[in-house]
Amino acid sequence: MPKITRREFVKTTTVAAAGVAVASALPRRADAADLSYKPEKGAKLRLLRWKRFVAGDEEQWMANTKKFTEKTGVEVRVDNEGWEDVRPKAAVAANVGSGPDIILGWFDDPHQYPDKLVDVSELAGYIGKKYGGWYDVCQRYGTRDGKWIALPLGVIGNLMVHRISHVKAAGFDGIPKDLPGFLKLCQALKAKGTPAGLALGHAVGDGNDWVHWLVWSHGAKLVDEKGNVAINSPETVAALEYAQQLYQTFIPGTLSWLDPHNNKAFLDGQCSLTNNGISIYYAAKTSPEPKLKEMADDIGHGNWPIGVSGKPTNFMQVTQAMVFKYSKFPNAAKEYLRFMWEWDQMDSWMQKSIGYVTGPYKAQEKSAVWTVDPKHTPFRDVTGTLLDNGYAYKLGAASAAAMADAILIDMVAEAASGQQTPKAAAERAEKRAQRYYKI
Amino acid sequence: MPSGLALLSRLQNSRNALGALFMLPAAALLLVFLTYPLGLGAWLGFTDTTIGRPGRFVGTENFRSLFQDSVFWLSVFNTFVYTAAASVLKFGLGLWLALILNRNLPFKSLLRAIILLPFIVPTVLSAIAFWWIFDSQFSVISWTLQRLGLIHHYIDFLGDPVNARLSLIAANVWRGIPFVAISLLAGLQTISPSLYEAATLDGATPWQRFRHVTFPLLTPIIAVVMTFSVLLTFTDFQLVYVITRGGPMNATHLMATLAFQRAIPGGQLAEGAAIAGAMVPFLIGAILFSYFGLQRRRWQQGATDA
Secondary structure (H helix, E strand, O other): OOOOOHHHHHHHHHHHHHHHHHHOOOOOOOOHHHOOOOOOOOOEEEEEEEOOOOHHHHHHHHHHHHHHHHHHOOEEEEEEEOHHHHHHHHHHHHHHOOOOOEEEEEOOHHHHOHHHEOOOHHHHHHHHHHOOOEOHHHHHHHEEOOEEOOEEEEEEOOEEEEEHHHHHHOOOOOOOOEHHHHHHHHHHHHHOOOOEOOOOOOOOOHHHHHHHHHHHHOOOOOEOOOOOEOOOOHHHHHHHHHHHHHHHOEOOOHHHOOHHHHHHHHHOOOOOEEEEOOHHHHHHHOOOOHHHHHHHHOEEEEOOOEOOOOOOOEOOEEEEEEEEOOOOOHHHHHHHHHHHHOHHHHHHHHHHOOOOEEOOEHHHHHOHHHOOOHHHHHHHHOHHHEOOOOOOOOOOHHHHHHHHOOHHHHHHHHHHHOOOOHHHHHHHHHHHHHOOOOO | OHHHHHHHHHHHHOHHHHHHHHHHHHHHHHHHHHHHHHHHHHHHOOEOOOOOOOOOEOOOHHHHHHHOOHHHHHHHHHHHHHHHHHHHHHHHHHHHHHHHHHOOOOOHHHHHHHHHHHHHOOHHHHHHHHHHHOOOOOOHHHHHHHHOOOOOOOOOOOOOHHHHHHHHHHHHHHHHHHHHHHHHHHHHHOOOHHHHHHHHHOOOOHHHHHHHHHHHHHHHHHHHHHHHHHHHHHOOOHHHHHHOOOOOOOOOOOHHHHHHHHHOOOOOHHHHHHHHHHHHHHHHHHHHHHHHHHOOOHHHHOOOOO
């Protein structure tokens, strides 16, 4: 555990107090501090998780798993698949009724087949109570109709990665906190020959993250609280006009950018501002090339500007663990999850993932990973800034379909590139969304 | 049992029964791995199955919904343009290549093996290579042209809808020429040299020899090769998925990639199956068109027309 300073103590106790308030709303056992499930006799588990983004992640996950096996005698076989491939595999397993006992999914996966998943409310209540409470957005992703159907694992942080010196030369002290300021920054960066670039191709990660922020920060949304498609609105048009101006400041080719493109352009020095996870910084820091090592010192992680509502409205990838009802060893599975979510395992895993994943409960803010390198710290607080997919309606098959069909990305790309007027682009997005959100 | 043994020996001696028995393994394989999935896919298109739950029969609702979807029609348009352009280019360049390879060249076998490489290399690998070649920041083509002073800005191969389509067509043509070339080459070699000699003796120019001897005799082969080529191009998936994922703004989405995007990440299995099913009429049309081109004329087999 980190050194306890007075500041840490005050922070921790207030967080814990808030956590108790949240956790008291969740179901829990009388002696929640000692929750443990007895694995079934002869239990063997299969876990399917997304393939690591950083080597340390997999190493530490396997080391923690080994500890679990030594402690309980339950063997765990861990399979890895690319993150985009895990999602359909989970759906197939749910449909077919056999497969891995536990799968680490993303976004609204559990909400597409909630009746195939084991209720983990008791486990979630215990962990929430013990570790300061779950972040709101994690609770939204993990619960359905008041029951926990998945255990949130964390958020892949995505921030405004920028060259500190270039931003300074453009006349700014960091990423501006408001939308007009951000646009001015991008315009100034372009004028200085150090332009920004945000992905407008079918970039499932980075593209979705920034277009959702764009739409939500202008007060627009895809669906309203009743599930009616609400994207065709003046707020959306305002967002798209903003996007048009932003696009003028981007480096060429962003319409073709998939997820790796902005990493490549940034590391090559051609792009000075983009939205990405901690991977750009990590690649520069650990590179043997001196030029990249120098760049690593010049990399900064800025928060997304805040829009018209005055509150952050960001979108990042959220991952969670699902236990399937067809599993022959649900108790072993829950005990495995409980073990892996306990502080020793979660903290060590977060540290070895060098800040790639931000933990799902508020105690994660105490992890040393956030202070070992000051450039990591901005990623600590991302979870509280998030809205969930399909805002402002509930998660489910419609929200998953709308995201996979890249409706928002295409809308912003069409308007920004001038292929459609903002109004036309919003109407087209409305028609496309209505095919999925038919009540 | 005597009657059983008699039946068995009758079976073993009956040509029809034996024939059916020998076909059984192949038929079983085809049924399980081809007919059943095809049938299931076609059936799915008439239900509302999603990845999370089984569906019920909904008739043509999916097709009616797709009829009003601009992205679906864009994918149909893209598929036709992509197939037509790539097939014409592959045919022209493949035929030309076959004619050249038909001559007496040094290292003929080596050349023919090298020519086949683009087709043999796994598509995903060549797609990744093209992904780099067409990159808007790191393209080797842009780099070369810029060094030569011919352009001042890197070419936006994949960001502009028209450029993206042309780039993918180019990648598909590069990959597909060997198939057409080698097949047509095989066809060229079946044409008897005595026909060419006779034509030359009659004073035919090279072009006339091609037009009156080579091409007519090649027609059946062309029909088969181009049918396969059109079918493979129409259903192309890997190139598009790796290089653009259907972007920018769905300008390179083919029906196959859109079907996948809707069905698997999107979870709308029935809709994806409907899009895939919508490809079938066009494919059958292409097959029928070339089937009538396949019919060999009697004079090709040495009989007279009378």
